[in-house]
Amino acid sequence: MPIIVGPEIETYLYQILPSRDPVLSHMEDQARKRGIPIVGPTVGRFLHFLALLHKPKKIYEMGSAIGYSTIWWAKAAGPDGEVHYTDGNPDNEKEAKQYFKQAGVEKIVKTHVGNALQIIDELPGEFDLIFCDIDKNGYPEAFHKAYPRLKKGGLLVADNVLWSGTVALPSKAPVDTHGGRKWVEAVKEFNRLIYETPGLFTTIIPLRDGVSVSLKLK
Numbered sequence: 257m258p259i260i261v262g263p264e265i266e267t268y269l270y271q272i273l274p275s276r277d278p279v280l281s282h283m284e285d286q287a288r289k290r291g292i293p294i295v296g297p298t299v300g301r302f303l304h305f306l307a308l309l310h311k312p313k314k315i316y317e318m319g320s321a322i323g324y325s326t327i328w329w330a331k332a333a334g335p336d337g338e339v340h341y342t343d344g345n346p347d348n349e350k351e352a353k354q355y356f357k358q359a360g361v362e363k364i365v366k367t368h369v370g371n372a373l374q375i376i377d378e379l380p381g382e383f384d385l386i387f388c389d390i391d392k393n394g395y396p397e398a399f400h401k402a403y404p405r406l407k408k409g410g411l412l413v414a415d416n417v418l419w420s421g422t423v424a425l426p427s428k429a430p431v432d433t434h435g436g437r438k439w440v441e442a443v444k445e446f447n448r449l450i451y452e453t454p455g456l457f458t459t460i461i462p463l464r465d466g467v468s469v470s471l472k473l474k
């Protein structure tokens with residue numbers, strides 16, 4: 257678990273969380289035991305909160321693993337929502353589908369196995385919200401794919417934009433996070449794009465591993 261804020265604050269934030277849907281708690285246990293990199297409950301609540309505020313109906317998720325963040329989105333989108341799950345691993349999709357049934361969101365989640373950066377080209381129309389949580393070397397391309405597909409007033413949300421704090425290291429410093437320097441540079445490029453693209457208004461929340469939220473203004 258990457259820690260961006262101090263460990264005492266991080267622990268406190270987890271300790272005071274209200275209990276969750278048993279399906280989500282079960283998935284958190286599985287993720288802990290099997291080392292599955294899910295957003296976890298503090299970020300999950302934040303995603304759900306964003307969706308309650310923004311009321312997106314059509315959501316595209318890039319990188320869904322066993323569907324934990326998908327369920328937080330789906331429960332906020334409601335019965336007339338449409339949440340697109342994507343993951344490159346068919347075993348993840350199989351497991352996720354069971355959880356979607358248990359969580360009662362199987363009718364609104366559409367699953368796709370393959371590269372999220374290509375699947376988006378096969379789906380019609382614009383999205384109200386796009387969430388990026390794929391391998392970090394894909395973040396700049398994810399930005400270029402997502403931005404034109406977001407409707408005006410839509411949200412682009414991304415996890416891990418502080419990448420265990422490595423984004424703040426000097427540019428030649430060695431990094432021991434997964435993906436090495438290449439992934440760090442990709443995340444930094446993504447952050448540059450979301451802040452410098454004129455049609456977006458972005459903020460980065462230093463929650464867990466950093467979550468960015470960008471509103472498409474025009």
Ligand SMILES: C[S@@+](CC[C@H](N)C(=O)[O-])C[C@H]1O[C@@H](n2cnc3c(N)ncnc32)[C@H](O)[C@@H]1O
Nearest residue numbers: 294295319321324325343344371372389390391
């Ligand atoms: C960090 S996990 C996603 C966790 C999920 N968002 C959650 O919080 O519950 C990243 C997942 O993205 C998948 N992945 C990575 N790159 C991908 C790509 N380009 N297209 C589709 N899936 C990808 C991996 O298989 C992995 O399961």
